Amino acid sequence: MKVSIVGATGYSGLELFRLLSTHREVEIAGLYSQSFKGENIGELYPYMQKIYNGDLRGFHAEKIMATSDCVFLATPSGVSKEIANPFIQANFPVIDLSGDFRLKNPKTYEKWYQKSAPKSEWLQQATYGLADLSPHYASHLIANPGCYATATLLGLAPLIQNDWVQPDSVIVDAKSGLSGAGKMNTKATHYVEANENMSVYKVNQHQHIPEVMQQLKIWNKKMQPIQFSTSLIPVTRGIMATIYAKPNKKITQQELFELYEFYYEKMAFIRVQPKNCFPDLRQVVGSNYCDIGLTYNEETGMIMIVSVIDNLLKGAAGQAVQNMNLFYQFNQSEGLRLSPVYL
Numbered sequence: 001m002k003v004s005i006v007g008a009t010g011y012s013g014l015e016l017f018r019l020l021s022t023h024r025e026v027e028i029a030g031l032y033s034q035s036f037k038g039e040n041i042g043e044l045y046p047y048m049q050k051i052y053n054g055d056l057r058g059f060h061a062e063k064i065m066a067t068s069d070c071v072f073l074a075t076p077s078g079v080s081k082e083i084a085n086p087f088i089q090a091n092f093p094v095i096d097l098s099g100d101f102r103l104k105n106p107k108t109y110e111k112w113y114q115k116s117a118p119k120s121e122w123l124q125q126a127t128y129g130l131a132d133l134s135p136h137y138a139s140h141l142i143a144n145p146g147c148y149a150t151a152t153l154l155g156l157a158p159l160i161q162n163d164w165v166q167p168d169s170v171i172v173d174a175k176s177g178l179s180g181a182g183k184m185n186t187k188a189t190h191y192v193e194a195n196e197n198m199s200v201y202k203v204n205q206h207q208h209i210p211e212v213m214q215q216l217k218i219w220n221k222k223m224q225p226i227q228f229s230t231s232l233i234p235v236t237r238g239i240m241a242t243i244y245a246k247p248n249k250k251i252t253q254q255e256l257f258e259l260y261e262f263y264y265e266k267m268a269f270i271r272v273q274p275k276n277c278f279p280d281l282r283q284v285v286g287s288n289y290c291d292i293g294l295t296y297n298e299e300t301g302m303i304m305i306v307s308v309i310d311n312l313l314k315g316a317a318g319q320a321v322q323n324m325n326l327f328y329q330f331n332q333s334e335g336l337r338l339s340p341v342y343l
């Protein structure tokens, strides 16, 4: 099968290339970039020399559709919804990494993204591809989930689906490495600002709040708004979401552990940690795993879940490839059998 990547010079685009170039079912038909069209990727990124010899191409939907079977859009929100148009109209498979097609309600999109919404019917037909939880691919348009949303939803799924928590008690404190902000340097991601520092940002305004809420409400209608905060930490990759919730019944640590063990037992990329062990970032960085640690504090009556992912893999390119694998009924692990780098 032939695939093209738009936004190939960005962090997620480069990761998509890395995964897809070893994928046994896939051949890369073209890498597309607006700013660097016509340039040789090995000259732009010397680490790519002798790995990919083709030049970067300027975006051209018809050419992509003529030369490939599926396109990945690793472009910013607001850009994806424009360049996706010809593909959606032609019913051509699109896997979009941006936030443009994740929300069902156009007004919600406009409120949180401060941009005009994509066509409502396209939002309705897009599949929210939380790949580990068996999405039903209803159309050729797949909206790859956001990085914080992925860590949070995988951390919460067993509790919310099984109705274990007080619906207004969920608090998420999430931290991300700097690659989550993409390749454009900003004041917040400048080395001098970020190094040996930690800063909270987008307080009560993060675009993943409605994304998480939309999915939690599908799982459990009773869910109330969550308190959700995001912080930058001085690492390149990785997200840690620390999640707190109050149970709505008497529970024990053992029951909580069994709930998660049973729920995730058969899921290849979710690893529930042994009792009293909490995951660190390194144990997932470089891989498509989501590792989850949990505890119940009998003194405070609080559940605490720690969910970690690599934002560029499970949070972006890895999950996008997993969605492609599931959509085309390839082995879901193809191209994703990556051990964490760890050291």
Ligand SMILES: NC(=O)C1=CN([C@@H]2O[C@H](COP(=O)(O)OP(=O)(O)OC[C@H]3O[C@@H](n4cnc5c(N)ncnc54)[C@H](OP(=O)(O)O)[C@@H]3O)[C@@H](O)[C@H]2O)C=CC1
Binding pocket: 006, 007, 008, 009, 010, 011, 012, 013, 032, 033, 034, 035, 036, 059, 073, 074, 075, 076, 077, 079, 097, 098, 099, 145, 146, 147, 179, 180, 181, 182, 183, 184, 311, 312, 315, 316
């Ligand atoms: N980084 C992360 O951890 C995550 C990112 N995402 C999402 O994935 C998408 C890509 O993110 P990321 O890789 O970090 O971003 P980057 O900023 O690193 O890269 C974005 C890419 O988009 C391309 N681009 C920008 N404007 C246009 C345009 N008008 N037409 C065509 N291409 C354009 C750029 O292309 P060029 O300069 O080559 O023209 C660049 O290669 C975003 O929507 C982001 O929100 C989702 C989850 C996690």
Ligand SMILES: CC(=O)N[C@@H](CCC(=O)OP(=O)(O)O)C(=O)O
Binding pocket: 077, 097, 098, 099, 145, 146, 147, 148, 176, 177, 178, 179, 180, 181, 182, 207, 208, 230, 232
């Ligand atoms: C560290 C950092 O800045 N992270 C980005 C998340 C990237 C992402 O997943 O955002 P989309 O929803 O646009 O795809 C942010 O907080 O906006």
